[in-house]
Amino acid sequence: MLDQILSVLLLGAVVSAIYALVAIGFTMIFGVGGVLNLAHGGLIMVGAYAYVVLTSPSILGGITIPPVAGFAGAVLITALASYLLYAGLVKYIEDNIIITFLSTVMVALLLTELIHHEFGASPQGAPAVLSGSLHLEGVGTRIGYMYLLGFVLSWITIGLLWYYVTQTDEGRSILATSMSERGAQLTGVDLTSVKSRTWLIAGAFAGIAGVILGTVEPTTPAMWLNPLANAFIIVVIGGIGSIKGSVVAAYLIGYLQQFTIEFVGQGYVGIPSLIVLVAVLLLLPEGLYGREFAHE
Amino acid sequence: MSSETGRSSEAVLDRLSTVTGPVNRALQPLANAYNRLLGGYFGEMNGLQFVLIVGTLVGLLTAPLWGNYALIQSMVAASIWAILAMGWDIQSGYTGYISFGHSVLSGGAAYTTAMLIHNVNPELPLLVTIPVSVLAALGIGLLIALPSLRLSGPYFSLITFVAVLIFYRMMNPFSEYTGGETGLSGLEKIFDVTAPAASYYLFLLPMLAVAAALLIVARSNIGLILVAIRENESAVEAAGINATKFKIWSFVLSSIPMGIGGVLLAHRFGNVDPATFIVVDNSIEMIAMAVVGGMSSILGPLGGAFLIILLEDVVLHALGLEAELRWAILWAIVLAILVFARDGLFRKLWHGLERLGGDRR
Numbered sequence: 001m002l003d004q005i006l007s008v009l010l011l012g013a014v015v016s017a018i019y020a021l022v023a024i025g026f027t028m029i030f031g032v033g034g035v036l037n038l039a040h041g042g043l044i045m046v047g048a049y050a051y052v053v054l055t056s057p058s059i060l061g062g063i064t065i066p067p068v069a070g071f072a073g074a075v076l077i078t079a080l081a082s083y084l085l086y087a088g089l090v091k092y093i094e095d096n097i098i099i100t101f102l103s104t105v106m107v108a109l110l111l112t113e114l115i116h117h118e119f120g121a122s123p124q125g126a127p128a129v130l131s132g133s134l135h136l137e138g139v140g141t142r143i144g145y146m147y148l149l150g151f152v153l154s155w156i157t158i159g160l161l162w163y164y165v166t167q168t169d170e171g172r173s174i175l176a177t178s179m180s181e182r183g184a185q186l187t188g189v190d191l192t193s194v195k196s197r198t199w200l201i202a203g204a205f206a207g208i209a210g211v212i213l214g215t216v217e218p219t220t221p222a223m224w225l226n227p228l229a230n231a232f233i234i235v236v237i238g239g240i241g242s243i244k245g246s247v248v249a250a251y252l253i254g255y256l257q258q259f260t261i262e263f264v265g266q267g268y269v270g271i272p273s274l275i276v277l278v279a280v281l282l283l284l285p286e287g288l289y290g291r292e293f294a295h296e
Numbered sequence: 297m298s299s300e301t302g303r304s305s306e307a308v309l310d311r312l313s314t315v316t317g318p319v320n321r322a323l324q325p326l327a328n329a330y331n332r333l334l335g336g337y338f339g340e341m342n343g344l345q346f347v348l349i350v351g352t353l354v355g356l357l358t359a360p361l362w363g364n365y366a367l368i369q370s371m372v373a374a375s376i377w378a379i380l381a382m383g384w385d386i387q388s389g390y391t392g393y394i395s396f397g398h399s400v401l402s403g404g405a406a407y408t409t410a411m412l413i414h415n416v417n418p419e420l421p422l423l424v425t426i427p428v429s430v431l432a433a434l435g436i437g438l439l440i441a442l443p444s445l446r447l448s449g450p451y452f453s454l455i456t457f458v459a460v461l462i463f464y465r466m467m468n469p470f471s472e473y474t475g476g477e478t479g480l481s482g483l484e485k486i487f488d489v490t491a492p493a494a495s496y497y498l499f500l501l502p503m504l505a506v507a508a509a510l511l512i513v514a515r516s517n518i519g520l521i522l523v524a525i526r527e528n529e530s531a532v533e534a535a536g537i538n539a540t541k542f543k544i545w546s547f548v549l550s551s552i553p554m555g556i557g558g559v560l561l562a563h564r565f566g567n568v569d570p571a572t573f574i575v576v577d578n579s580i581e582m583i584a585m586a587v588v589g590g591m592s593s594i595l596g597p598l599g600g601a602f603l604i605i606l607l608e609d610v611v612l613h614a615l616g617l618e619a620e621l622r623w624a625i626l627w628a629i630v631l632a633i634l635v636f637a638r639d640g641l642f643r644k645l646w647h648g649l650e651r652l653g654g655d656r657r
Contacts, residue, residue, distance in 0.1 A: 036450040092635065097449060098394055099634055102587060105580055106631040113624035225576075229461050232454050240451065267468045274462045278443060281455065285446055 008258045014147040016254025017154035021209040022227050023234040023246040024158065025202030031178035031241030032198045035094055036101040039085060041228030042108040043203055046081050047210025048219045049115055050074035052124045067129040075207035082203020083196060091195075108224065116221040123218030129211070150212040157208060158247065161201065165243070174198055178241055233273055237280045239290020248288060252276070309651040320344050320653035338511050342653040345646065356500060360493030367610060368492045374605035375503040376560045380578075381585040381597035382510050383553030387546040388583070389591035390519060392526030393448070397440050397456030399578035400463045401433045401551050403568075405558030408432035410480040410568040415473055422484070426559050433555030434548060441547035445540060448529075460576045467570045479569025486563040499560055503598075506553045510594045513549055522546050523592065584630045590640020599642040 022044065029037045051074035057064045065073070085107065093099050130145035164171035176184040177194045185191060213227060234253050238245025253273045260269050280287065323343025331340045341349065359371055380402055388395045408429040412420055444455040467474045474480070488495045513519055521542050524532045532539045562568050572578075581604075582597075589600025604626060612622040637644060 099638055103631055103634045106627045110624055110627040113620045117620040236454055270465050
């Protein structure tokens with residue numbers, strides 16, 4: 001019993017950290033531009049596949065890229081893909097919320113089909129950045145080093161983001177835009193630059209999450225839906241647009257899911273978090289830390 | 297850029313209308329007869345539009361005479377999807393509350409049919425299972441609508457997306473009744489491969505009936521209020537109209553066609569399973585069809601459904617492309633329509649015909 005609780009505590013912390021990464025990127029884009037980026041899951045997939053391609057030995061004439069460099073490269077590629085999505089598509093249609101989010105759905109599906117065509121439906125093996133696992137004798141559970149790396153990286157990036165958003169002028173302009181677009185504009189904030197930076201950051205977060213998810217779980221063309229669904233639930237519970245809310249809700253959902261797997265059964269995973277979601281919606285429609293969607 | 301091309305294409309249309317205007321005037325008496333009889337219910341049209349509608353109708357009804365087996369099969373699928381796309385449109389297209397959860401309504405109806413036959417009595421006649429399944433879709437629709445309509449805009453869309461996940465995940469814990477991942481099979485197949493022509497009408501006629509019923513509703517005061525909710529909900533409230541009540545009505549109106557479409561889909565294949573009936577991709581396909589044809593026009597989604605299914609099943613299939621590439625091309629087309637022709641292809645066609653007909657009055 002104690003073992004199980006300890007294992008839930010450990011695994012929950014690790015899984016939640018990865019959920020938080022996904023949810024923060026999703027919520028930042030919504031907070032700054034009011035854009036619901038349903039292609040965010042697709043970006044996670046781009047990160048995972050970019051990592052697979054970069055680290056596979058057949059690329060670049062037999063030179064094997066070390067996993068760490070592959071990781072960095074994949075994150076960079078995902079950030080650029082995210083920026084391209086903004087600059088090449090969303091920028092021109094963001095005046096209409098409905099058209100924008102329907103377009104991002106189409107982008108996600110298009111990516112899925114193209115990746116399916118290119119790599120097939122079978123899972124791709126991605127080499128771990130850190131192989132091996134930590135065997136905890138006392139708890140009787142095993143945690144892969146990749147999970148631990150994900151946990152550490154998640155907190156480092158969240159810390160850096162917090163520093164950027166609260167301590168630097170550039171970052172504060174992102175925060176200001178998410179509070180009031182008009183107000184930010186009146187104080188001389190360059191909206192295009194703020195949005196570009198937000199999409200780059202969100203893309204990088206998705207890239208990190210993608211590489212980690214791709215190494216601990218199979219990399220398949222269907223891998224984008226579950227993280228995206230979890231990000232939805234987390235973001236709605238935390239309050240759309242709130243970074244703090246996303247982190248808190250990510251841990252709530254992560255622990256709830258681990259608890260369900262450990263004590264109720266694998267088949268029921270996801271159902272309790274959905275019940276929590278419905279309860280939050282009925283009692284606090286704006287989420288834990290959300291604020292009313294500002295009208296233009 | 298788009299307004300530039302729009303203006304030049306309008307100029308072309310105006311020049312063309314000097315030629316097509318007389319054609320339109322020649323056809324006008326026919327259209328006028330229709331306008332007097334039915335225009336009040338379905339909307340008035342000019343001669344050219346009348347020919348388009350009647351031509352399409354005749355084409356659909358006589359398809360077994362000129363189409364081959366493969367085409368008839370695709371048109372059966374297109375008829376079912378047209379029902380689903382129109383059902384989605386009366387709720388999401390008209391009110392602007394974009395739902396990703398409609399595959400739950402159609403899937404729920406399909407599952408009700410299958411579960412009645414599997415768990416209650418395998419001898420149940422269609423006359424019992426179909427109404428019960430449609431009612432089940434209605435119940436599920438209200439179940440989704442009541443909590444989710446507390447939210448608006450993107451929040452609403454997210455929640456309906458999550459509703460699909462809830463229903464999908466419920467399939468496993470209750471696999472005793474639902475068949476889990478593999479689903480249930482052994483339903484009566486009403487598409488008879490030995491007599492495709494006769495079975496075709498079992499799908500086409502309900503589709504046309506749904507289209508007519510939804511057109512009448514959409515052109516009534518209810519439809520007007522739903523559009524008003526999309527345009528300015530607080531103005532609707534200020535006019536003393538309870539917007540929430542009408543949003544719930546839109547779900548009711550939408551659930552019934554979704555139920556009919558779901559039942560037809562179940563009987564088309566003879567089995568149900570979560571991966572083809574509930575998944576969110578189904579909802580997205582309905583949305584894509586409605587977007588291609590033109591949201592909030594009923595006939596637009598109908599045309600969009602036929603266009604997408606025939607394009608995927610017949611045209612791109614004939615080119616010998618693999619399934620993934622076919623869908624990639626379709627999604628790219630839908631994306632292009634979203635960006636460059638927001639109002640949809642069939643609405644553009646309809647207004648184009650209006651201009652080509654010249655000044656009516």
